[in-house]
Amino acid sequence: MEPKKSEAIILRTRDLGESDLIVTFFSSLYGNLKGLARGARRSSKRFVNSLNILSLVDLEFRERRSSELVWLDSCELIEGFPGIRSDYKLLSRASYMVEMTEILFPSNVPSPEMFQLLRSALGSISNRRDTEETLIMFQARAMKIGGFGINSSKCSLCGRPYKGKGRALFHPPSGSIVCLACEKESVLTPGMEPDTVHVLEQLQSSDLSLSTTLRFNQEILRELKGVLMAHIEHRLGKSLRSAKYLR
Numbered sequence: 001m002e003p004k005k006s007e008a009i010i011l012r013t014r015d016l017g018e019s020d021l022i023v024t025f026f027s028s029l030y031g032n033l034k035g036l037a038r039g040a041r042r043s044s045k046r047f048v049n050s051l052n053i054l055s056l057v058d059l060e061f062r063e064r065r066s067s068e069l070v071w072l073d074s075c076e077l078i079e080g081f082p083g084i085r086s087d088y089k090l091l092s093r094a095s096y097m098v099e100m101t102e103i104l105f106p107s108n109v110p111s112p113e114m115f116q117l118l119r120s121a122l123g124s125i126s127n128r129r130d131t132e133e134t135l136i137m138f139q140a141r142a143m144k145i146g147g148f149g150i151n152s153s154k155c156s157l158c159g160r161p162y163k164g165k166g167r168a169l170f171h172p173p174s175g176s177i178v179c180l181a182c183e184k185e186s187v188l189t190p191g192m193e194p195d196t197v198h199v200l201e202q203l204q205s206s207d208l209s210l211s212t213t214l215r216f217n218q219e220i221l222r223e224l225k226g227v228l229m230a231h232i233e234h235r236l237g238k239s240l241r242s243a244k245y246l247r
């Protein structure tokens with residue numbers, strides 16, 4: 001089979017036998033794949049220091065006719081994000097982002113946009129740039145890219161358009177905002193000030209690069225956290241194992 005090349009982020013590795021490694025990676029062009037790196041645990045020139053979890057790499061691989069597992073031919077390190085590995089809190093955030101990526105984009109579903117998002121979010125976290133904001137941005141963008149954007153244009157229960165005035169509530173079952181006439185604010189239907197709804201819209205709609213620092217005040221951050229957690233839990237289930245380490 002023809003060799004394929006792509007940038008990729010290493011999500012997980014597992015030992016196989018005495019010298020091989022099974023590598024799960026999210027590639028820019030082909031999505032989430034698993035590959036066999038033969039001899040990677042012996043000194044192998046084809047994989048020098050590149051098969052570490054969360055590393056950004058250039059991968060060359062070939063598909064196999066009878067197996068889901070691809071052959072990894074070579075791997076070259078682009079960026080290792082060393083800052084993440086030295087800090088448990090940063091590692092927890094990165095693990096959470098990886099898990100969300102895998103749930104939203106399971107095997108063989110490519111999304112170059114999602115790849116770029118994960119890549120820049122890991123970069124920001126590794127440089128300890130506004131890690132809380134980065135996580136919020138990642139959650140909002142990832143859900144949108146995965147097809148689960150929050151609808152903030154109107155109340156999903158009565159249909160009244162939201163004109164950016166007054167508090168709006170987030171309603172997880174509809175993935176949309178609802179008005180105060182239709183629902184009461186609670187942990188299950190968290191509320192947002194107009195500024196928070198506005199920031200959420202920005203996060204979902206623009207091609208916002210994570211490298212430009214977007215700062216929110218504490219109140220917006222707190223509200224967005226509650227809304228996105230409720231949204232993600234409802235859509236992706238409680239299966240996000242790493243979520244508990246964020247609290």
Ligand SMILES: [Zn+2]
Pocket residue numbers: 155156157158159160178179180181182
């Ligand atoms: Zn309503």
